[in-house]
Amino acid sequence: MENNHLPNYLEYRGKYKGLLGWLTTTDHKRIGLLYMYSMLTFFATGAVLGILMRLELIAPGKQLMEAQTYNALFTLHGLSMIFLFVIPGVAAVFGNFILPIIIGAKDVAFPRVNLLSWYLYIIGAIIVLTSQFMGDGPPDTGWTFYAPYSLKTQTNVVAAVLGAFVLGFSSILTGLNFITTMHRLRAPGMGWMRMPIFAWTLYATGWIQLLATPIVGITLLMIAAERLLGIGFFDPALGGDPILYQHLFWTYSHPAVYIMILPAMGVISEIIPTFSRKPIFGYTALIISSMAIAFVGYFVWGHHMFTSGMSTGSRWIFSFLSFIVALPSAVKVFNWTATLYKGSIRLQTPFWWAMGFIFVFMIGGFSGLVVGSLATDIHVHDTYFVVAHFHYIVFGGTGFAFFAAMHYWWPKIYGRVYNAKIANIGLGIFFTGFNIIYFPMFILGMQGMPRRYYDYLPQFENWNVVSTIGSWIMVTGLIIIITNLLRARKATGKIVDDPWDGPTLEWSIKSPPIVENFEEIPVVTTGPYEFK
Amino acid sequence: MNKENSHISSYKDHLMVLSILITLTVLTVAITSIELSAFNTAAALLIATVKATIVLLYFMHLRFDQKVYLIMTVLVLALLVVVIGITVFDYIDR
Numbered sequence: 001m002e003n004n005h006l007p008n009y010l011e012y013r014g015k016y017k018g019l020l021g022w023l024t025t026t027d028h029k030r031i032g033l034l035y036m037y038s039m040l041t042f043f044a045t046g047a048v049l050g051i052l053m054r055l056e057l058i059a060p061g062k063q064l065m066e067a068q069t070y071n072a073l074f075t076l077h078g079l080s081m082i083f084l085f086v087i088p089g090v091a092a093v094f095g096n097f098i099l100p101i102i103i104g105a106k107d108v109a110f111p112r113v114n115l116l117s118w119y120l121y122i123i124g125a126i127i128v129l130t131s132q133f134m135g136d137g138p139p140d141t142g143w144t145f146y147a148p149y150s151l152k153t154q155t156n157v158v159a160a161v162l163g164a165f166v167l168g169f170s171s172i173l174t175g176l177n178f179i180t181t182m183h184r185l186r187a188p189g190m191g192w193m194r195m196p197i198f199a200w201t202l203y204a205t206g207w208i209q210l211l212a213t214p215i216v217g218i219t220l221l222m223i224a225a226e227r228l229l230g231i232g233f234f235d236p237a238l239g240g241d242p243i244l245y246q247h248l249f250w251t252y253s254h255p256a257v258y259i260m261i262l263p264a265m266g267v268i269s270e271i272i273p274t275f276s277r278k279p280i281f282g283y284t285a286l287i288i289s290s291m292a293i294a295f296v297g298y299f300v301w302g303h304h305m306f307t308s309g310m311s312t313g314s315r316w317i318f319s320f321l322s323f324i325v326a327l328p329s330a331v332k333v334f335n336w337t338a339t340l341y342k343g344s345i346r347l348q349t350p351f352w353w354a355m356g357f358i359f360v361f362m363i364g365g366f367s368g369l370v371v372g373s374l375a376t377d378i379h380v381h382d383t384y385f386v387v388a389h390f391h392y393i394v395f396g397g398t399g400f401a402f403f404a405a406m407h408y409w410w411p412k413i414y415g416r417v418y419n420a421k422i423a424n425i426g427l428g429i430f431f432t433g434f435n436i437i438y439f440p441m442f443i444l445g446m447q448g449m450p451r452r453y454y455d456y457l458p459q460f461e462n463w464n465v466v467s468t469i470g471s472w473i474m475v476t477g478l479i480i481i482i483t484n485l486l487r488a489r490k491a492t493g494k495i496v497d498d499p500w501d502g503p504t505l506e507w508s509i510k511s512p513p514i515v516e517n518f519e520e521i522p523v524v525t526t527g528p529y530e531f532k
Numbered sequence: 533m534n535k536e537n538s539h540i541s542s543y544k545d546h547l548m549v550l551s552i553l554i555t556l557t558v559l560t561v562a563i564t565s566i567e568l569s570a571f572n573t574a575a576a577l578l579i580a581t582v583k584a585t586i587v588l589l590y591f592m593h594l595r596f597d598q599k600v601y602l603i604m605t606v607l608v609l610a611l612l613v614v615v616i617g618i619t620v621f622d623y624i625d626r
Contacts, residue, residue, distance in 0.1 A: 215615075243622070302618070311621075311622045311623075313621065313622075317618070317621075
């Protein structure tokens with residue numbers, strides 16, 4: 001490789017060394033790793049809370065904790081997983097690391113703003129986490145902060161809301177950075193229709209981050225203002241409307257689902273052609289479907305509110321639009337499976353993760369039709385069916401894609417391959433555990449078990465036991481997966497630039513990449529998925 | 533934007549815009565003393581919209597910049613109008 005003499009981004013010594021070097025870096029790759037390790041820490045926190053919740057639910061009645069503690073636990077579980085893991089998720093980690101390389105740029109458009117985004121993320125996270133220990137006890141509202149309860153509870157809601165507000169700024173700045181990067185820094189010859197799908201999904205995501213996040217910022221400030229100043233935005237006693245809160249909250253938080261899932265779809269769109277040895281089927285359709293999801297996804301928020309007292313006309317409109325957004329999602333799944341057709345498939349770990357993604361995402365997607373339909377939603381609303389659907393989409397979708405991305409790009413990040421056999425065993429255990437936890441929740445929901453309670457009627461016990469056992473299996477898989485990847489960083493052995501024969505630009509450079517990625521900016525002459 | 537195309541506003545223009553904004557702010561306060569019932573809020577919002585438009589056009593240079601930025605701003609505002617419209621529809625239809 002011609003750039004052998006240049007230090008890679010891990011070896012490079014700038015003004016500062018060691019930890020300070022990392023904390024002051026403006027290299028998109030290092031910032032991607034800062035996000036990755038902080039995010040994995042918060043993910044582990046959320047996972048431990050989830051395990052504790054499942055332990056409490058192993059049998060009816062009190063097991064480990066009081067109801068109030070359980071309420072605080074599921075709130076923090078939601079806050080950690082949603083705001084600190086899946087929303088920044090794939091975009092902040094792999095968007096940062098891979099996007100500039102994949103479009104042939106040296107860095108993002110605003111490297112310092114990029115570092116600021118990470119600091120805002122950490123500050124927001126610290127505020128959210130310390131809200132548990134400050135004031136009058138941990139918030140017990142759930143991650144949605146629904147009014148009027150969030151206005152009445154004596155717990156420390158304002159701090160948690162402030163934390164989420166700061167996190168929003170991090171997200172906006174990342175979106176802005178990525179959009180500008182794609183507009184201004186694409187390599188010569190890389191027209192819009194030569195950009196890899198992962199870049200396109202980050203572009204669609206960036207617009208949602210820019211346009212939707214301010215709405216939740218304002219909404220959270222309104223909650224704080226109402227609590228502190230007694231302004232009647234949402235409290236009916238003061239002339240406010242609690243449904244207005246739900247409108248404002250979901251106007252952001254539903255598009256936020258697409259902030260989570262679009263980059264995840266982008267990852268899958270990179271992995272499938274690489275391991276099928278074929279250009280992706282329906283490249284243009286995939287781009288259009290990404291933009292369509294981002295656009296239509298903006299107008300479907302009301303499907304979270306079918307039983308809230310919203311008008312009948314609105315419910316019809318939101319139900320219809322929710323079904324519409326299923327179409328571009330289905331286009332993607334069709335294109336992925338069509339790419340496999342007559343491909344020369346290599347059954348390697350990232351490919352298995354992509355297949356796992358499609359499997360769980362389809363279950364999540366189809367169960368979404370049940371909750372998106374007005375008649376059936378009445379039956380399953382606020383039951384474990386919704387918990388199952390949500391986890392199949394958000395954890396099954398974003399989580400699987402996150403781990404798929406880790407297994408796909410780990411050799412790029414560290415220049416070393418992991419033990420594939422252990423990785424596959426870990427995936428198998430994780431996949432089994434995942435389905436054993438969450439699938440019984442569909443059944444429990446259909447049977448009428450309400451969500452967000454620390455106790456339940458005895459007839460729900462059997463499936464709850466199964467679900468709790470599933471959580472132990474899944475965590476075992478997770479530990480194997482993460483340990484295997486972490487060990488691979490230090491593994492001695494040959495440094496590998498491209499273990500997959502990948503078609504996109506990141507596989508044309510050294511692993512780990514040099515500081516500014518390319519010694520010379522490449523000139524792009526073909527589409528992104530041309531195989532030799 | 534390169535230097536040849538960039539527009540530099542004069543101090544006179546800036547002062548003019550500033551004085552219009554101050555006048556409109558005074559007007560916002562003054563109008564509360566006139567009883568217009570529900571239209572008080574509408575009047576305040578209308579004045580705020582005019583002020584925001586002036587800021588966007590002059591202080592944020594949309595008037596002098598490439599048209600694409602103006603179009604993007606209008607599209608974003610249109611999106612906001614649709615979102616508010618759907619929410620208001622729920623209220624009217626309830």
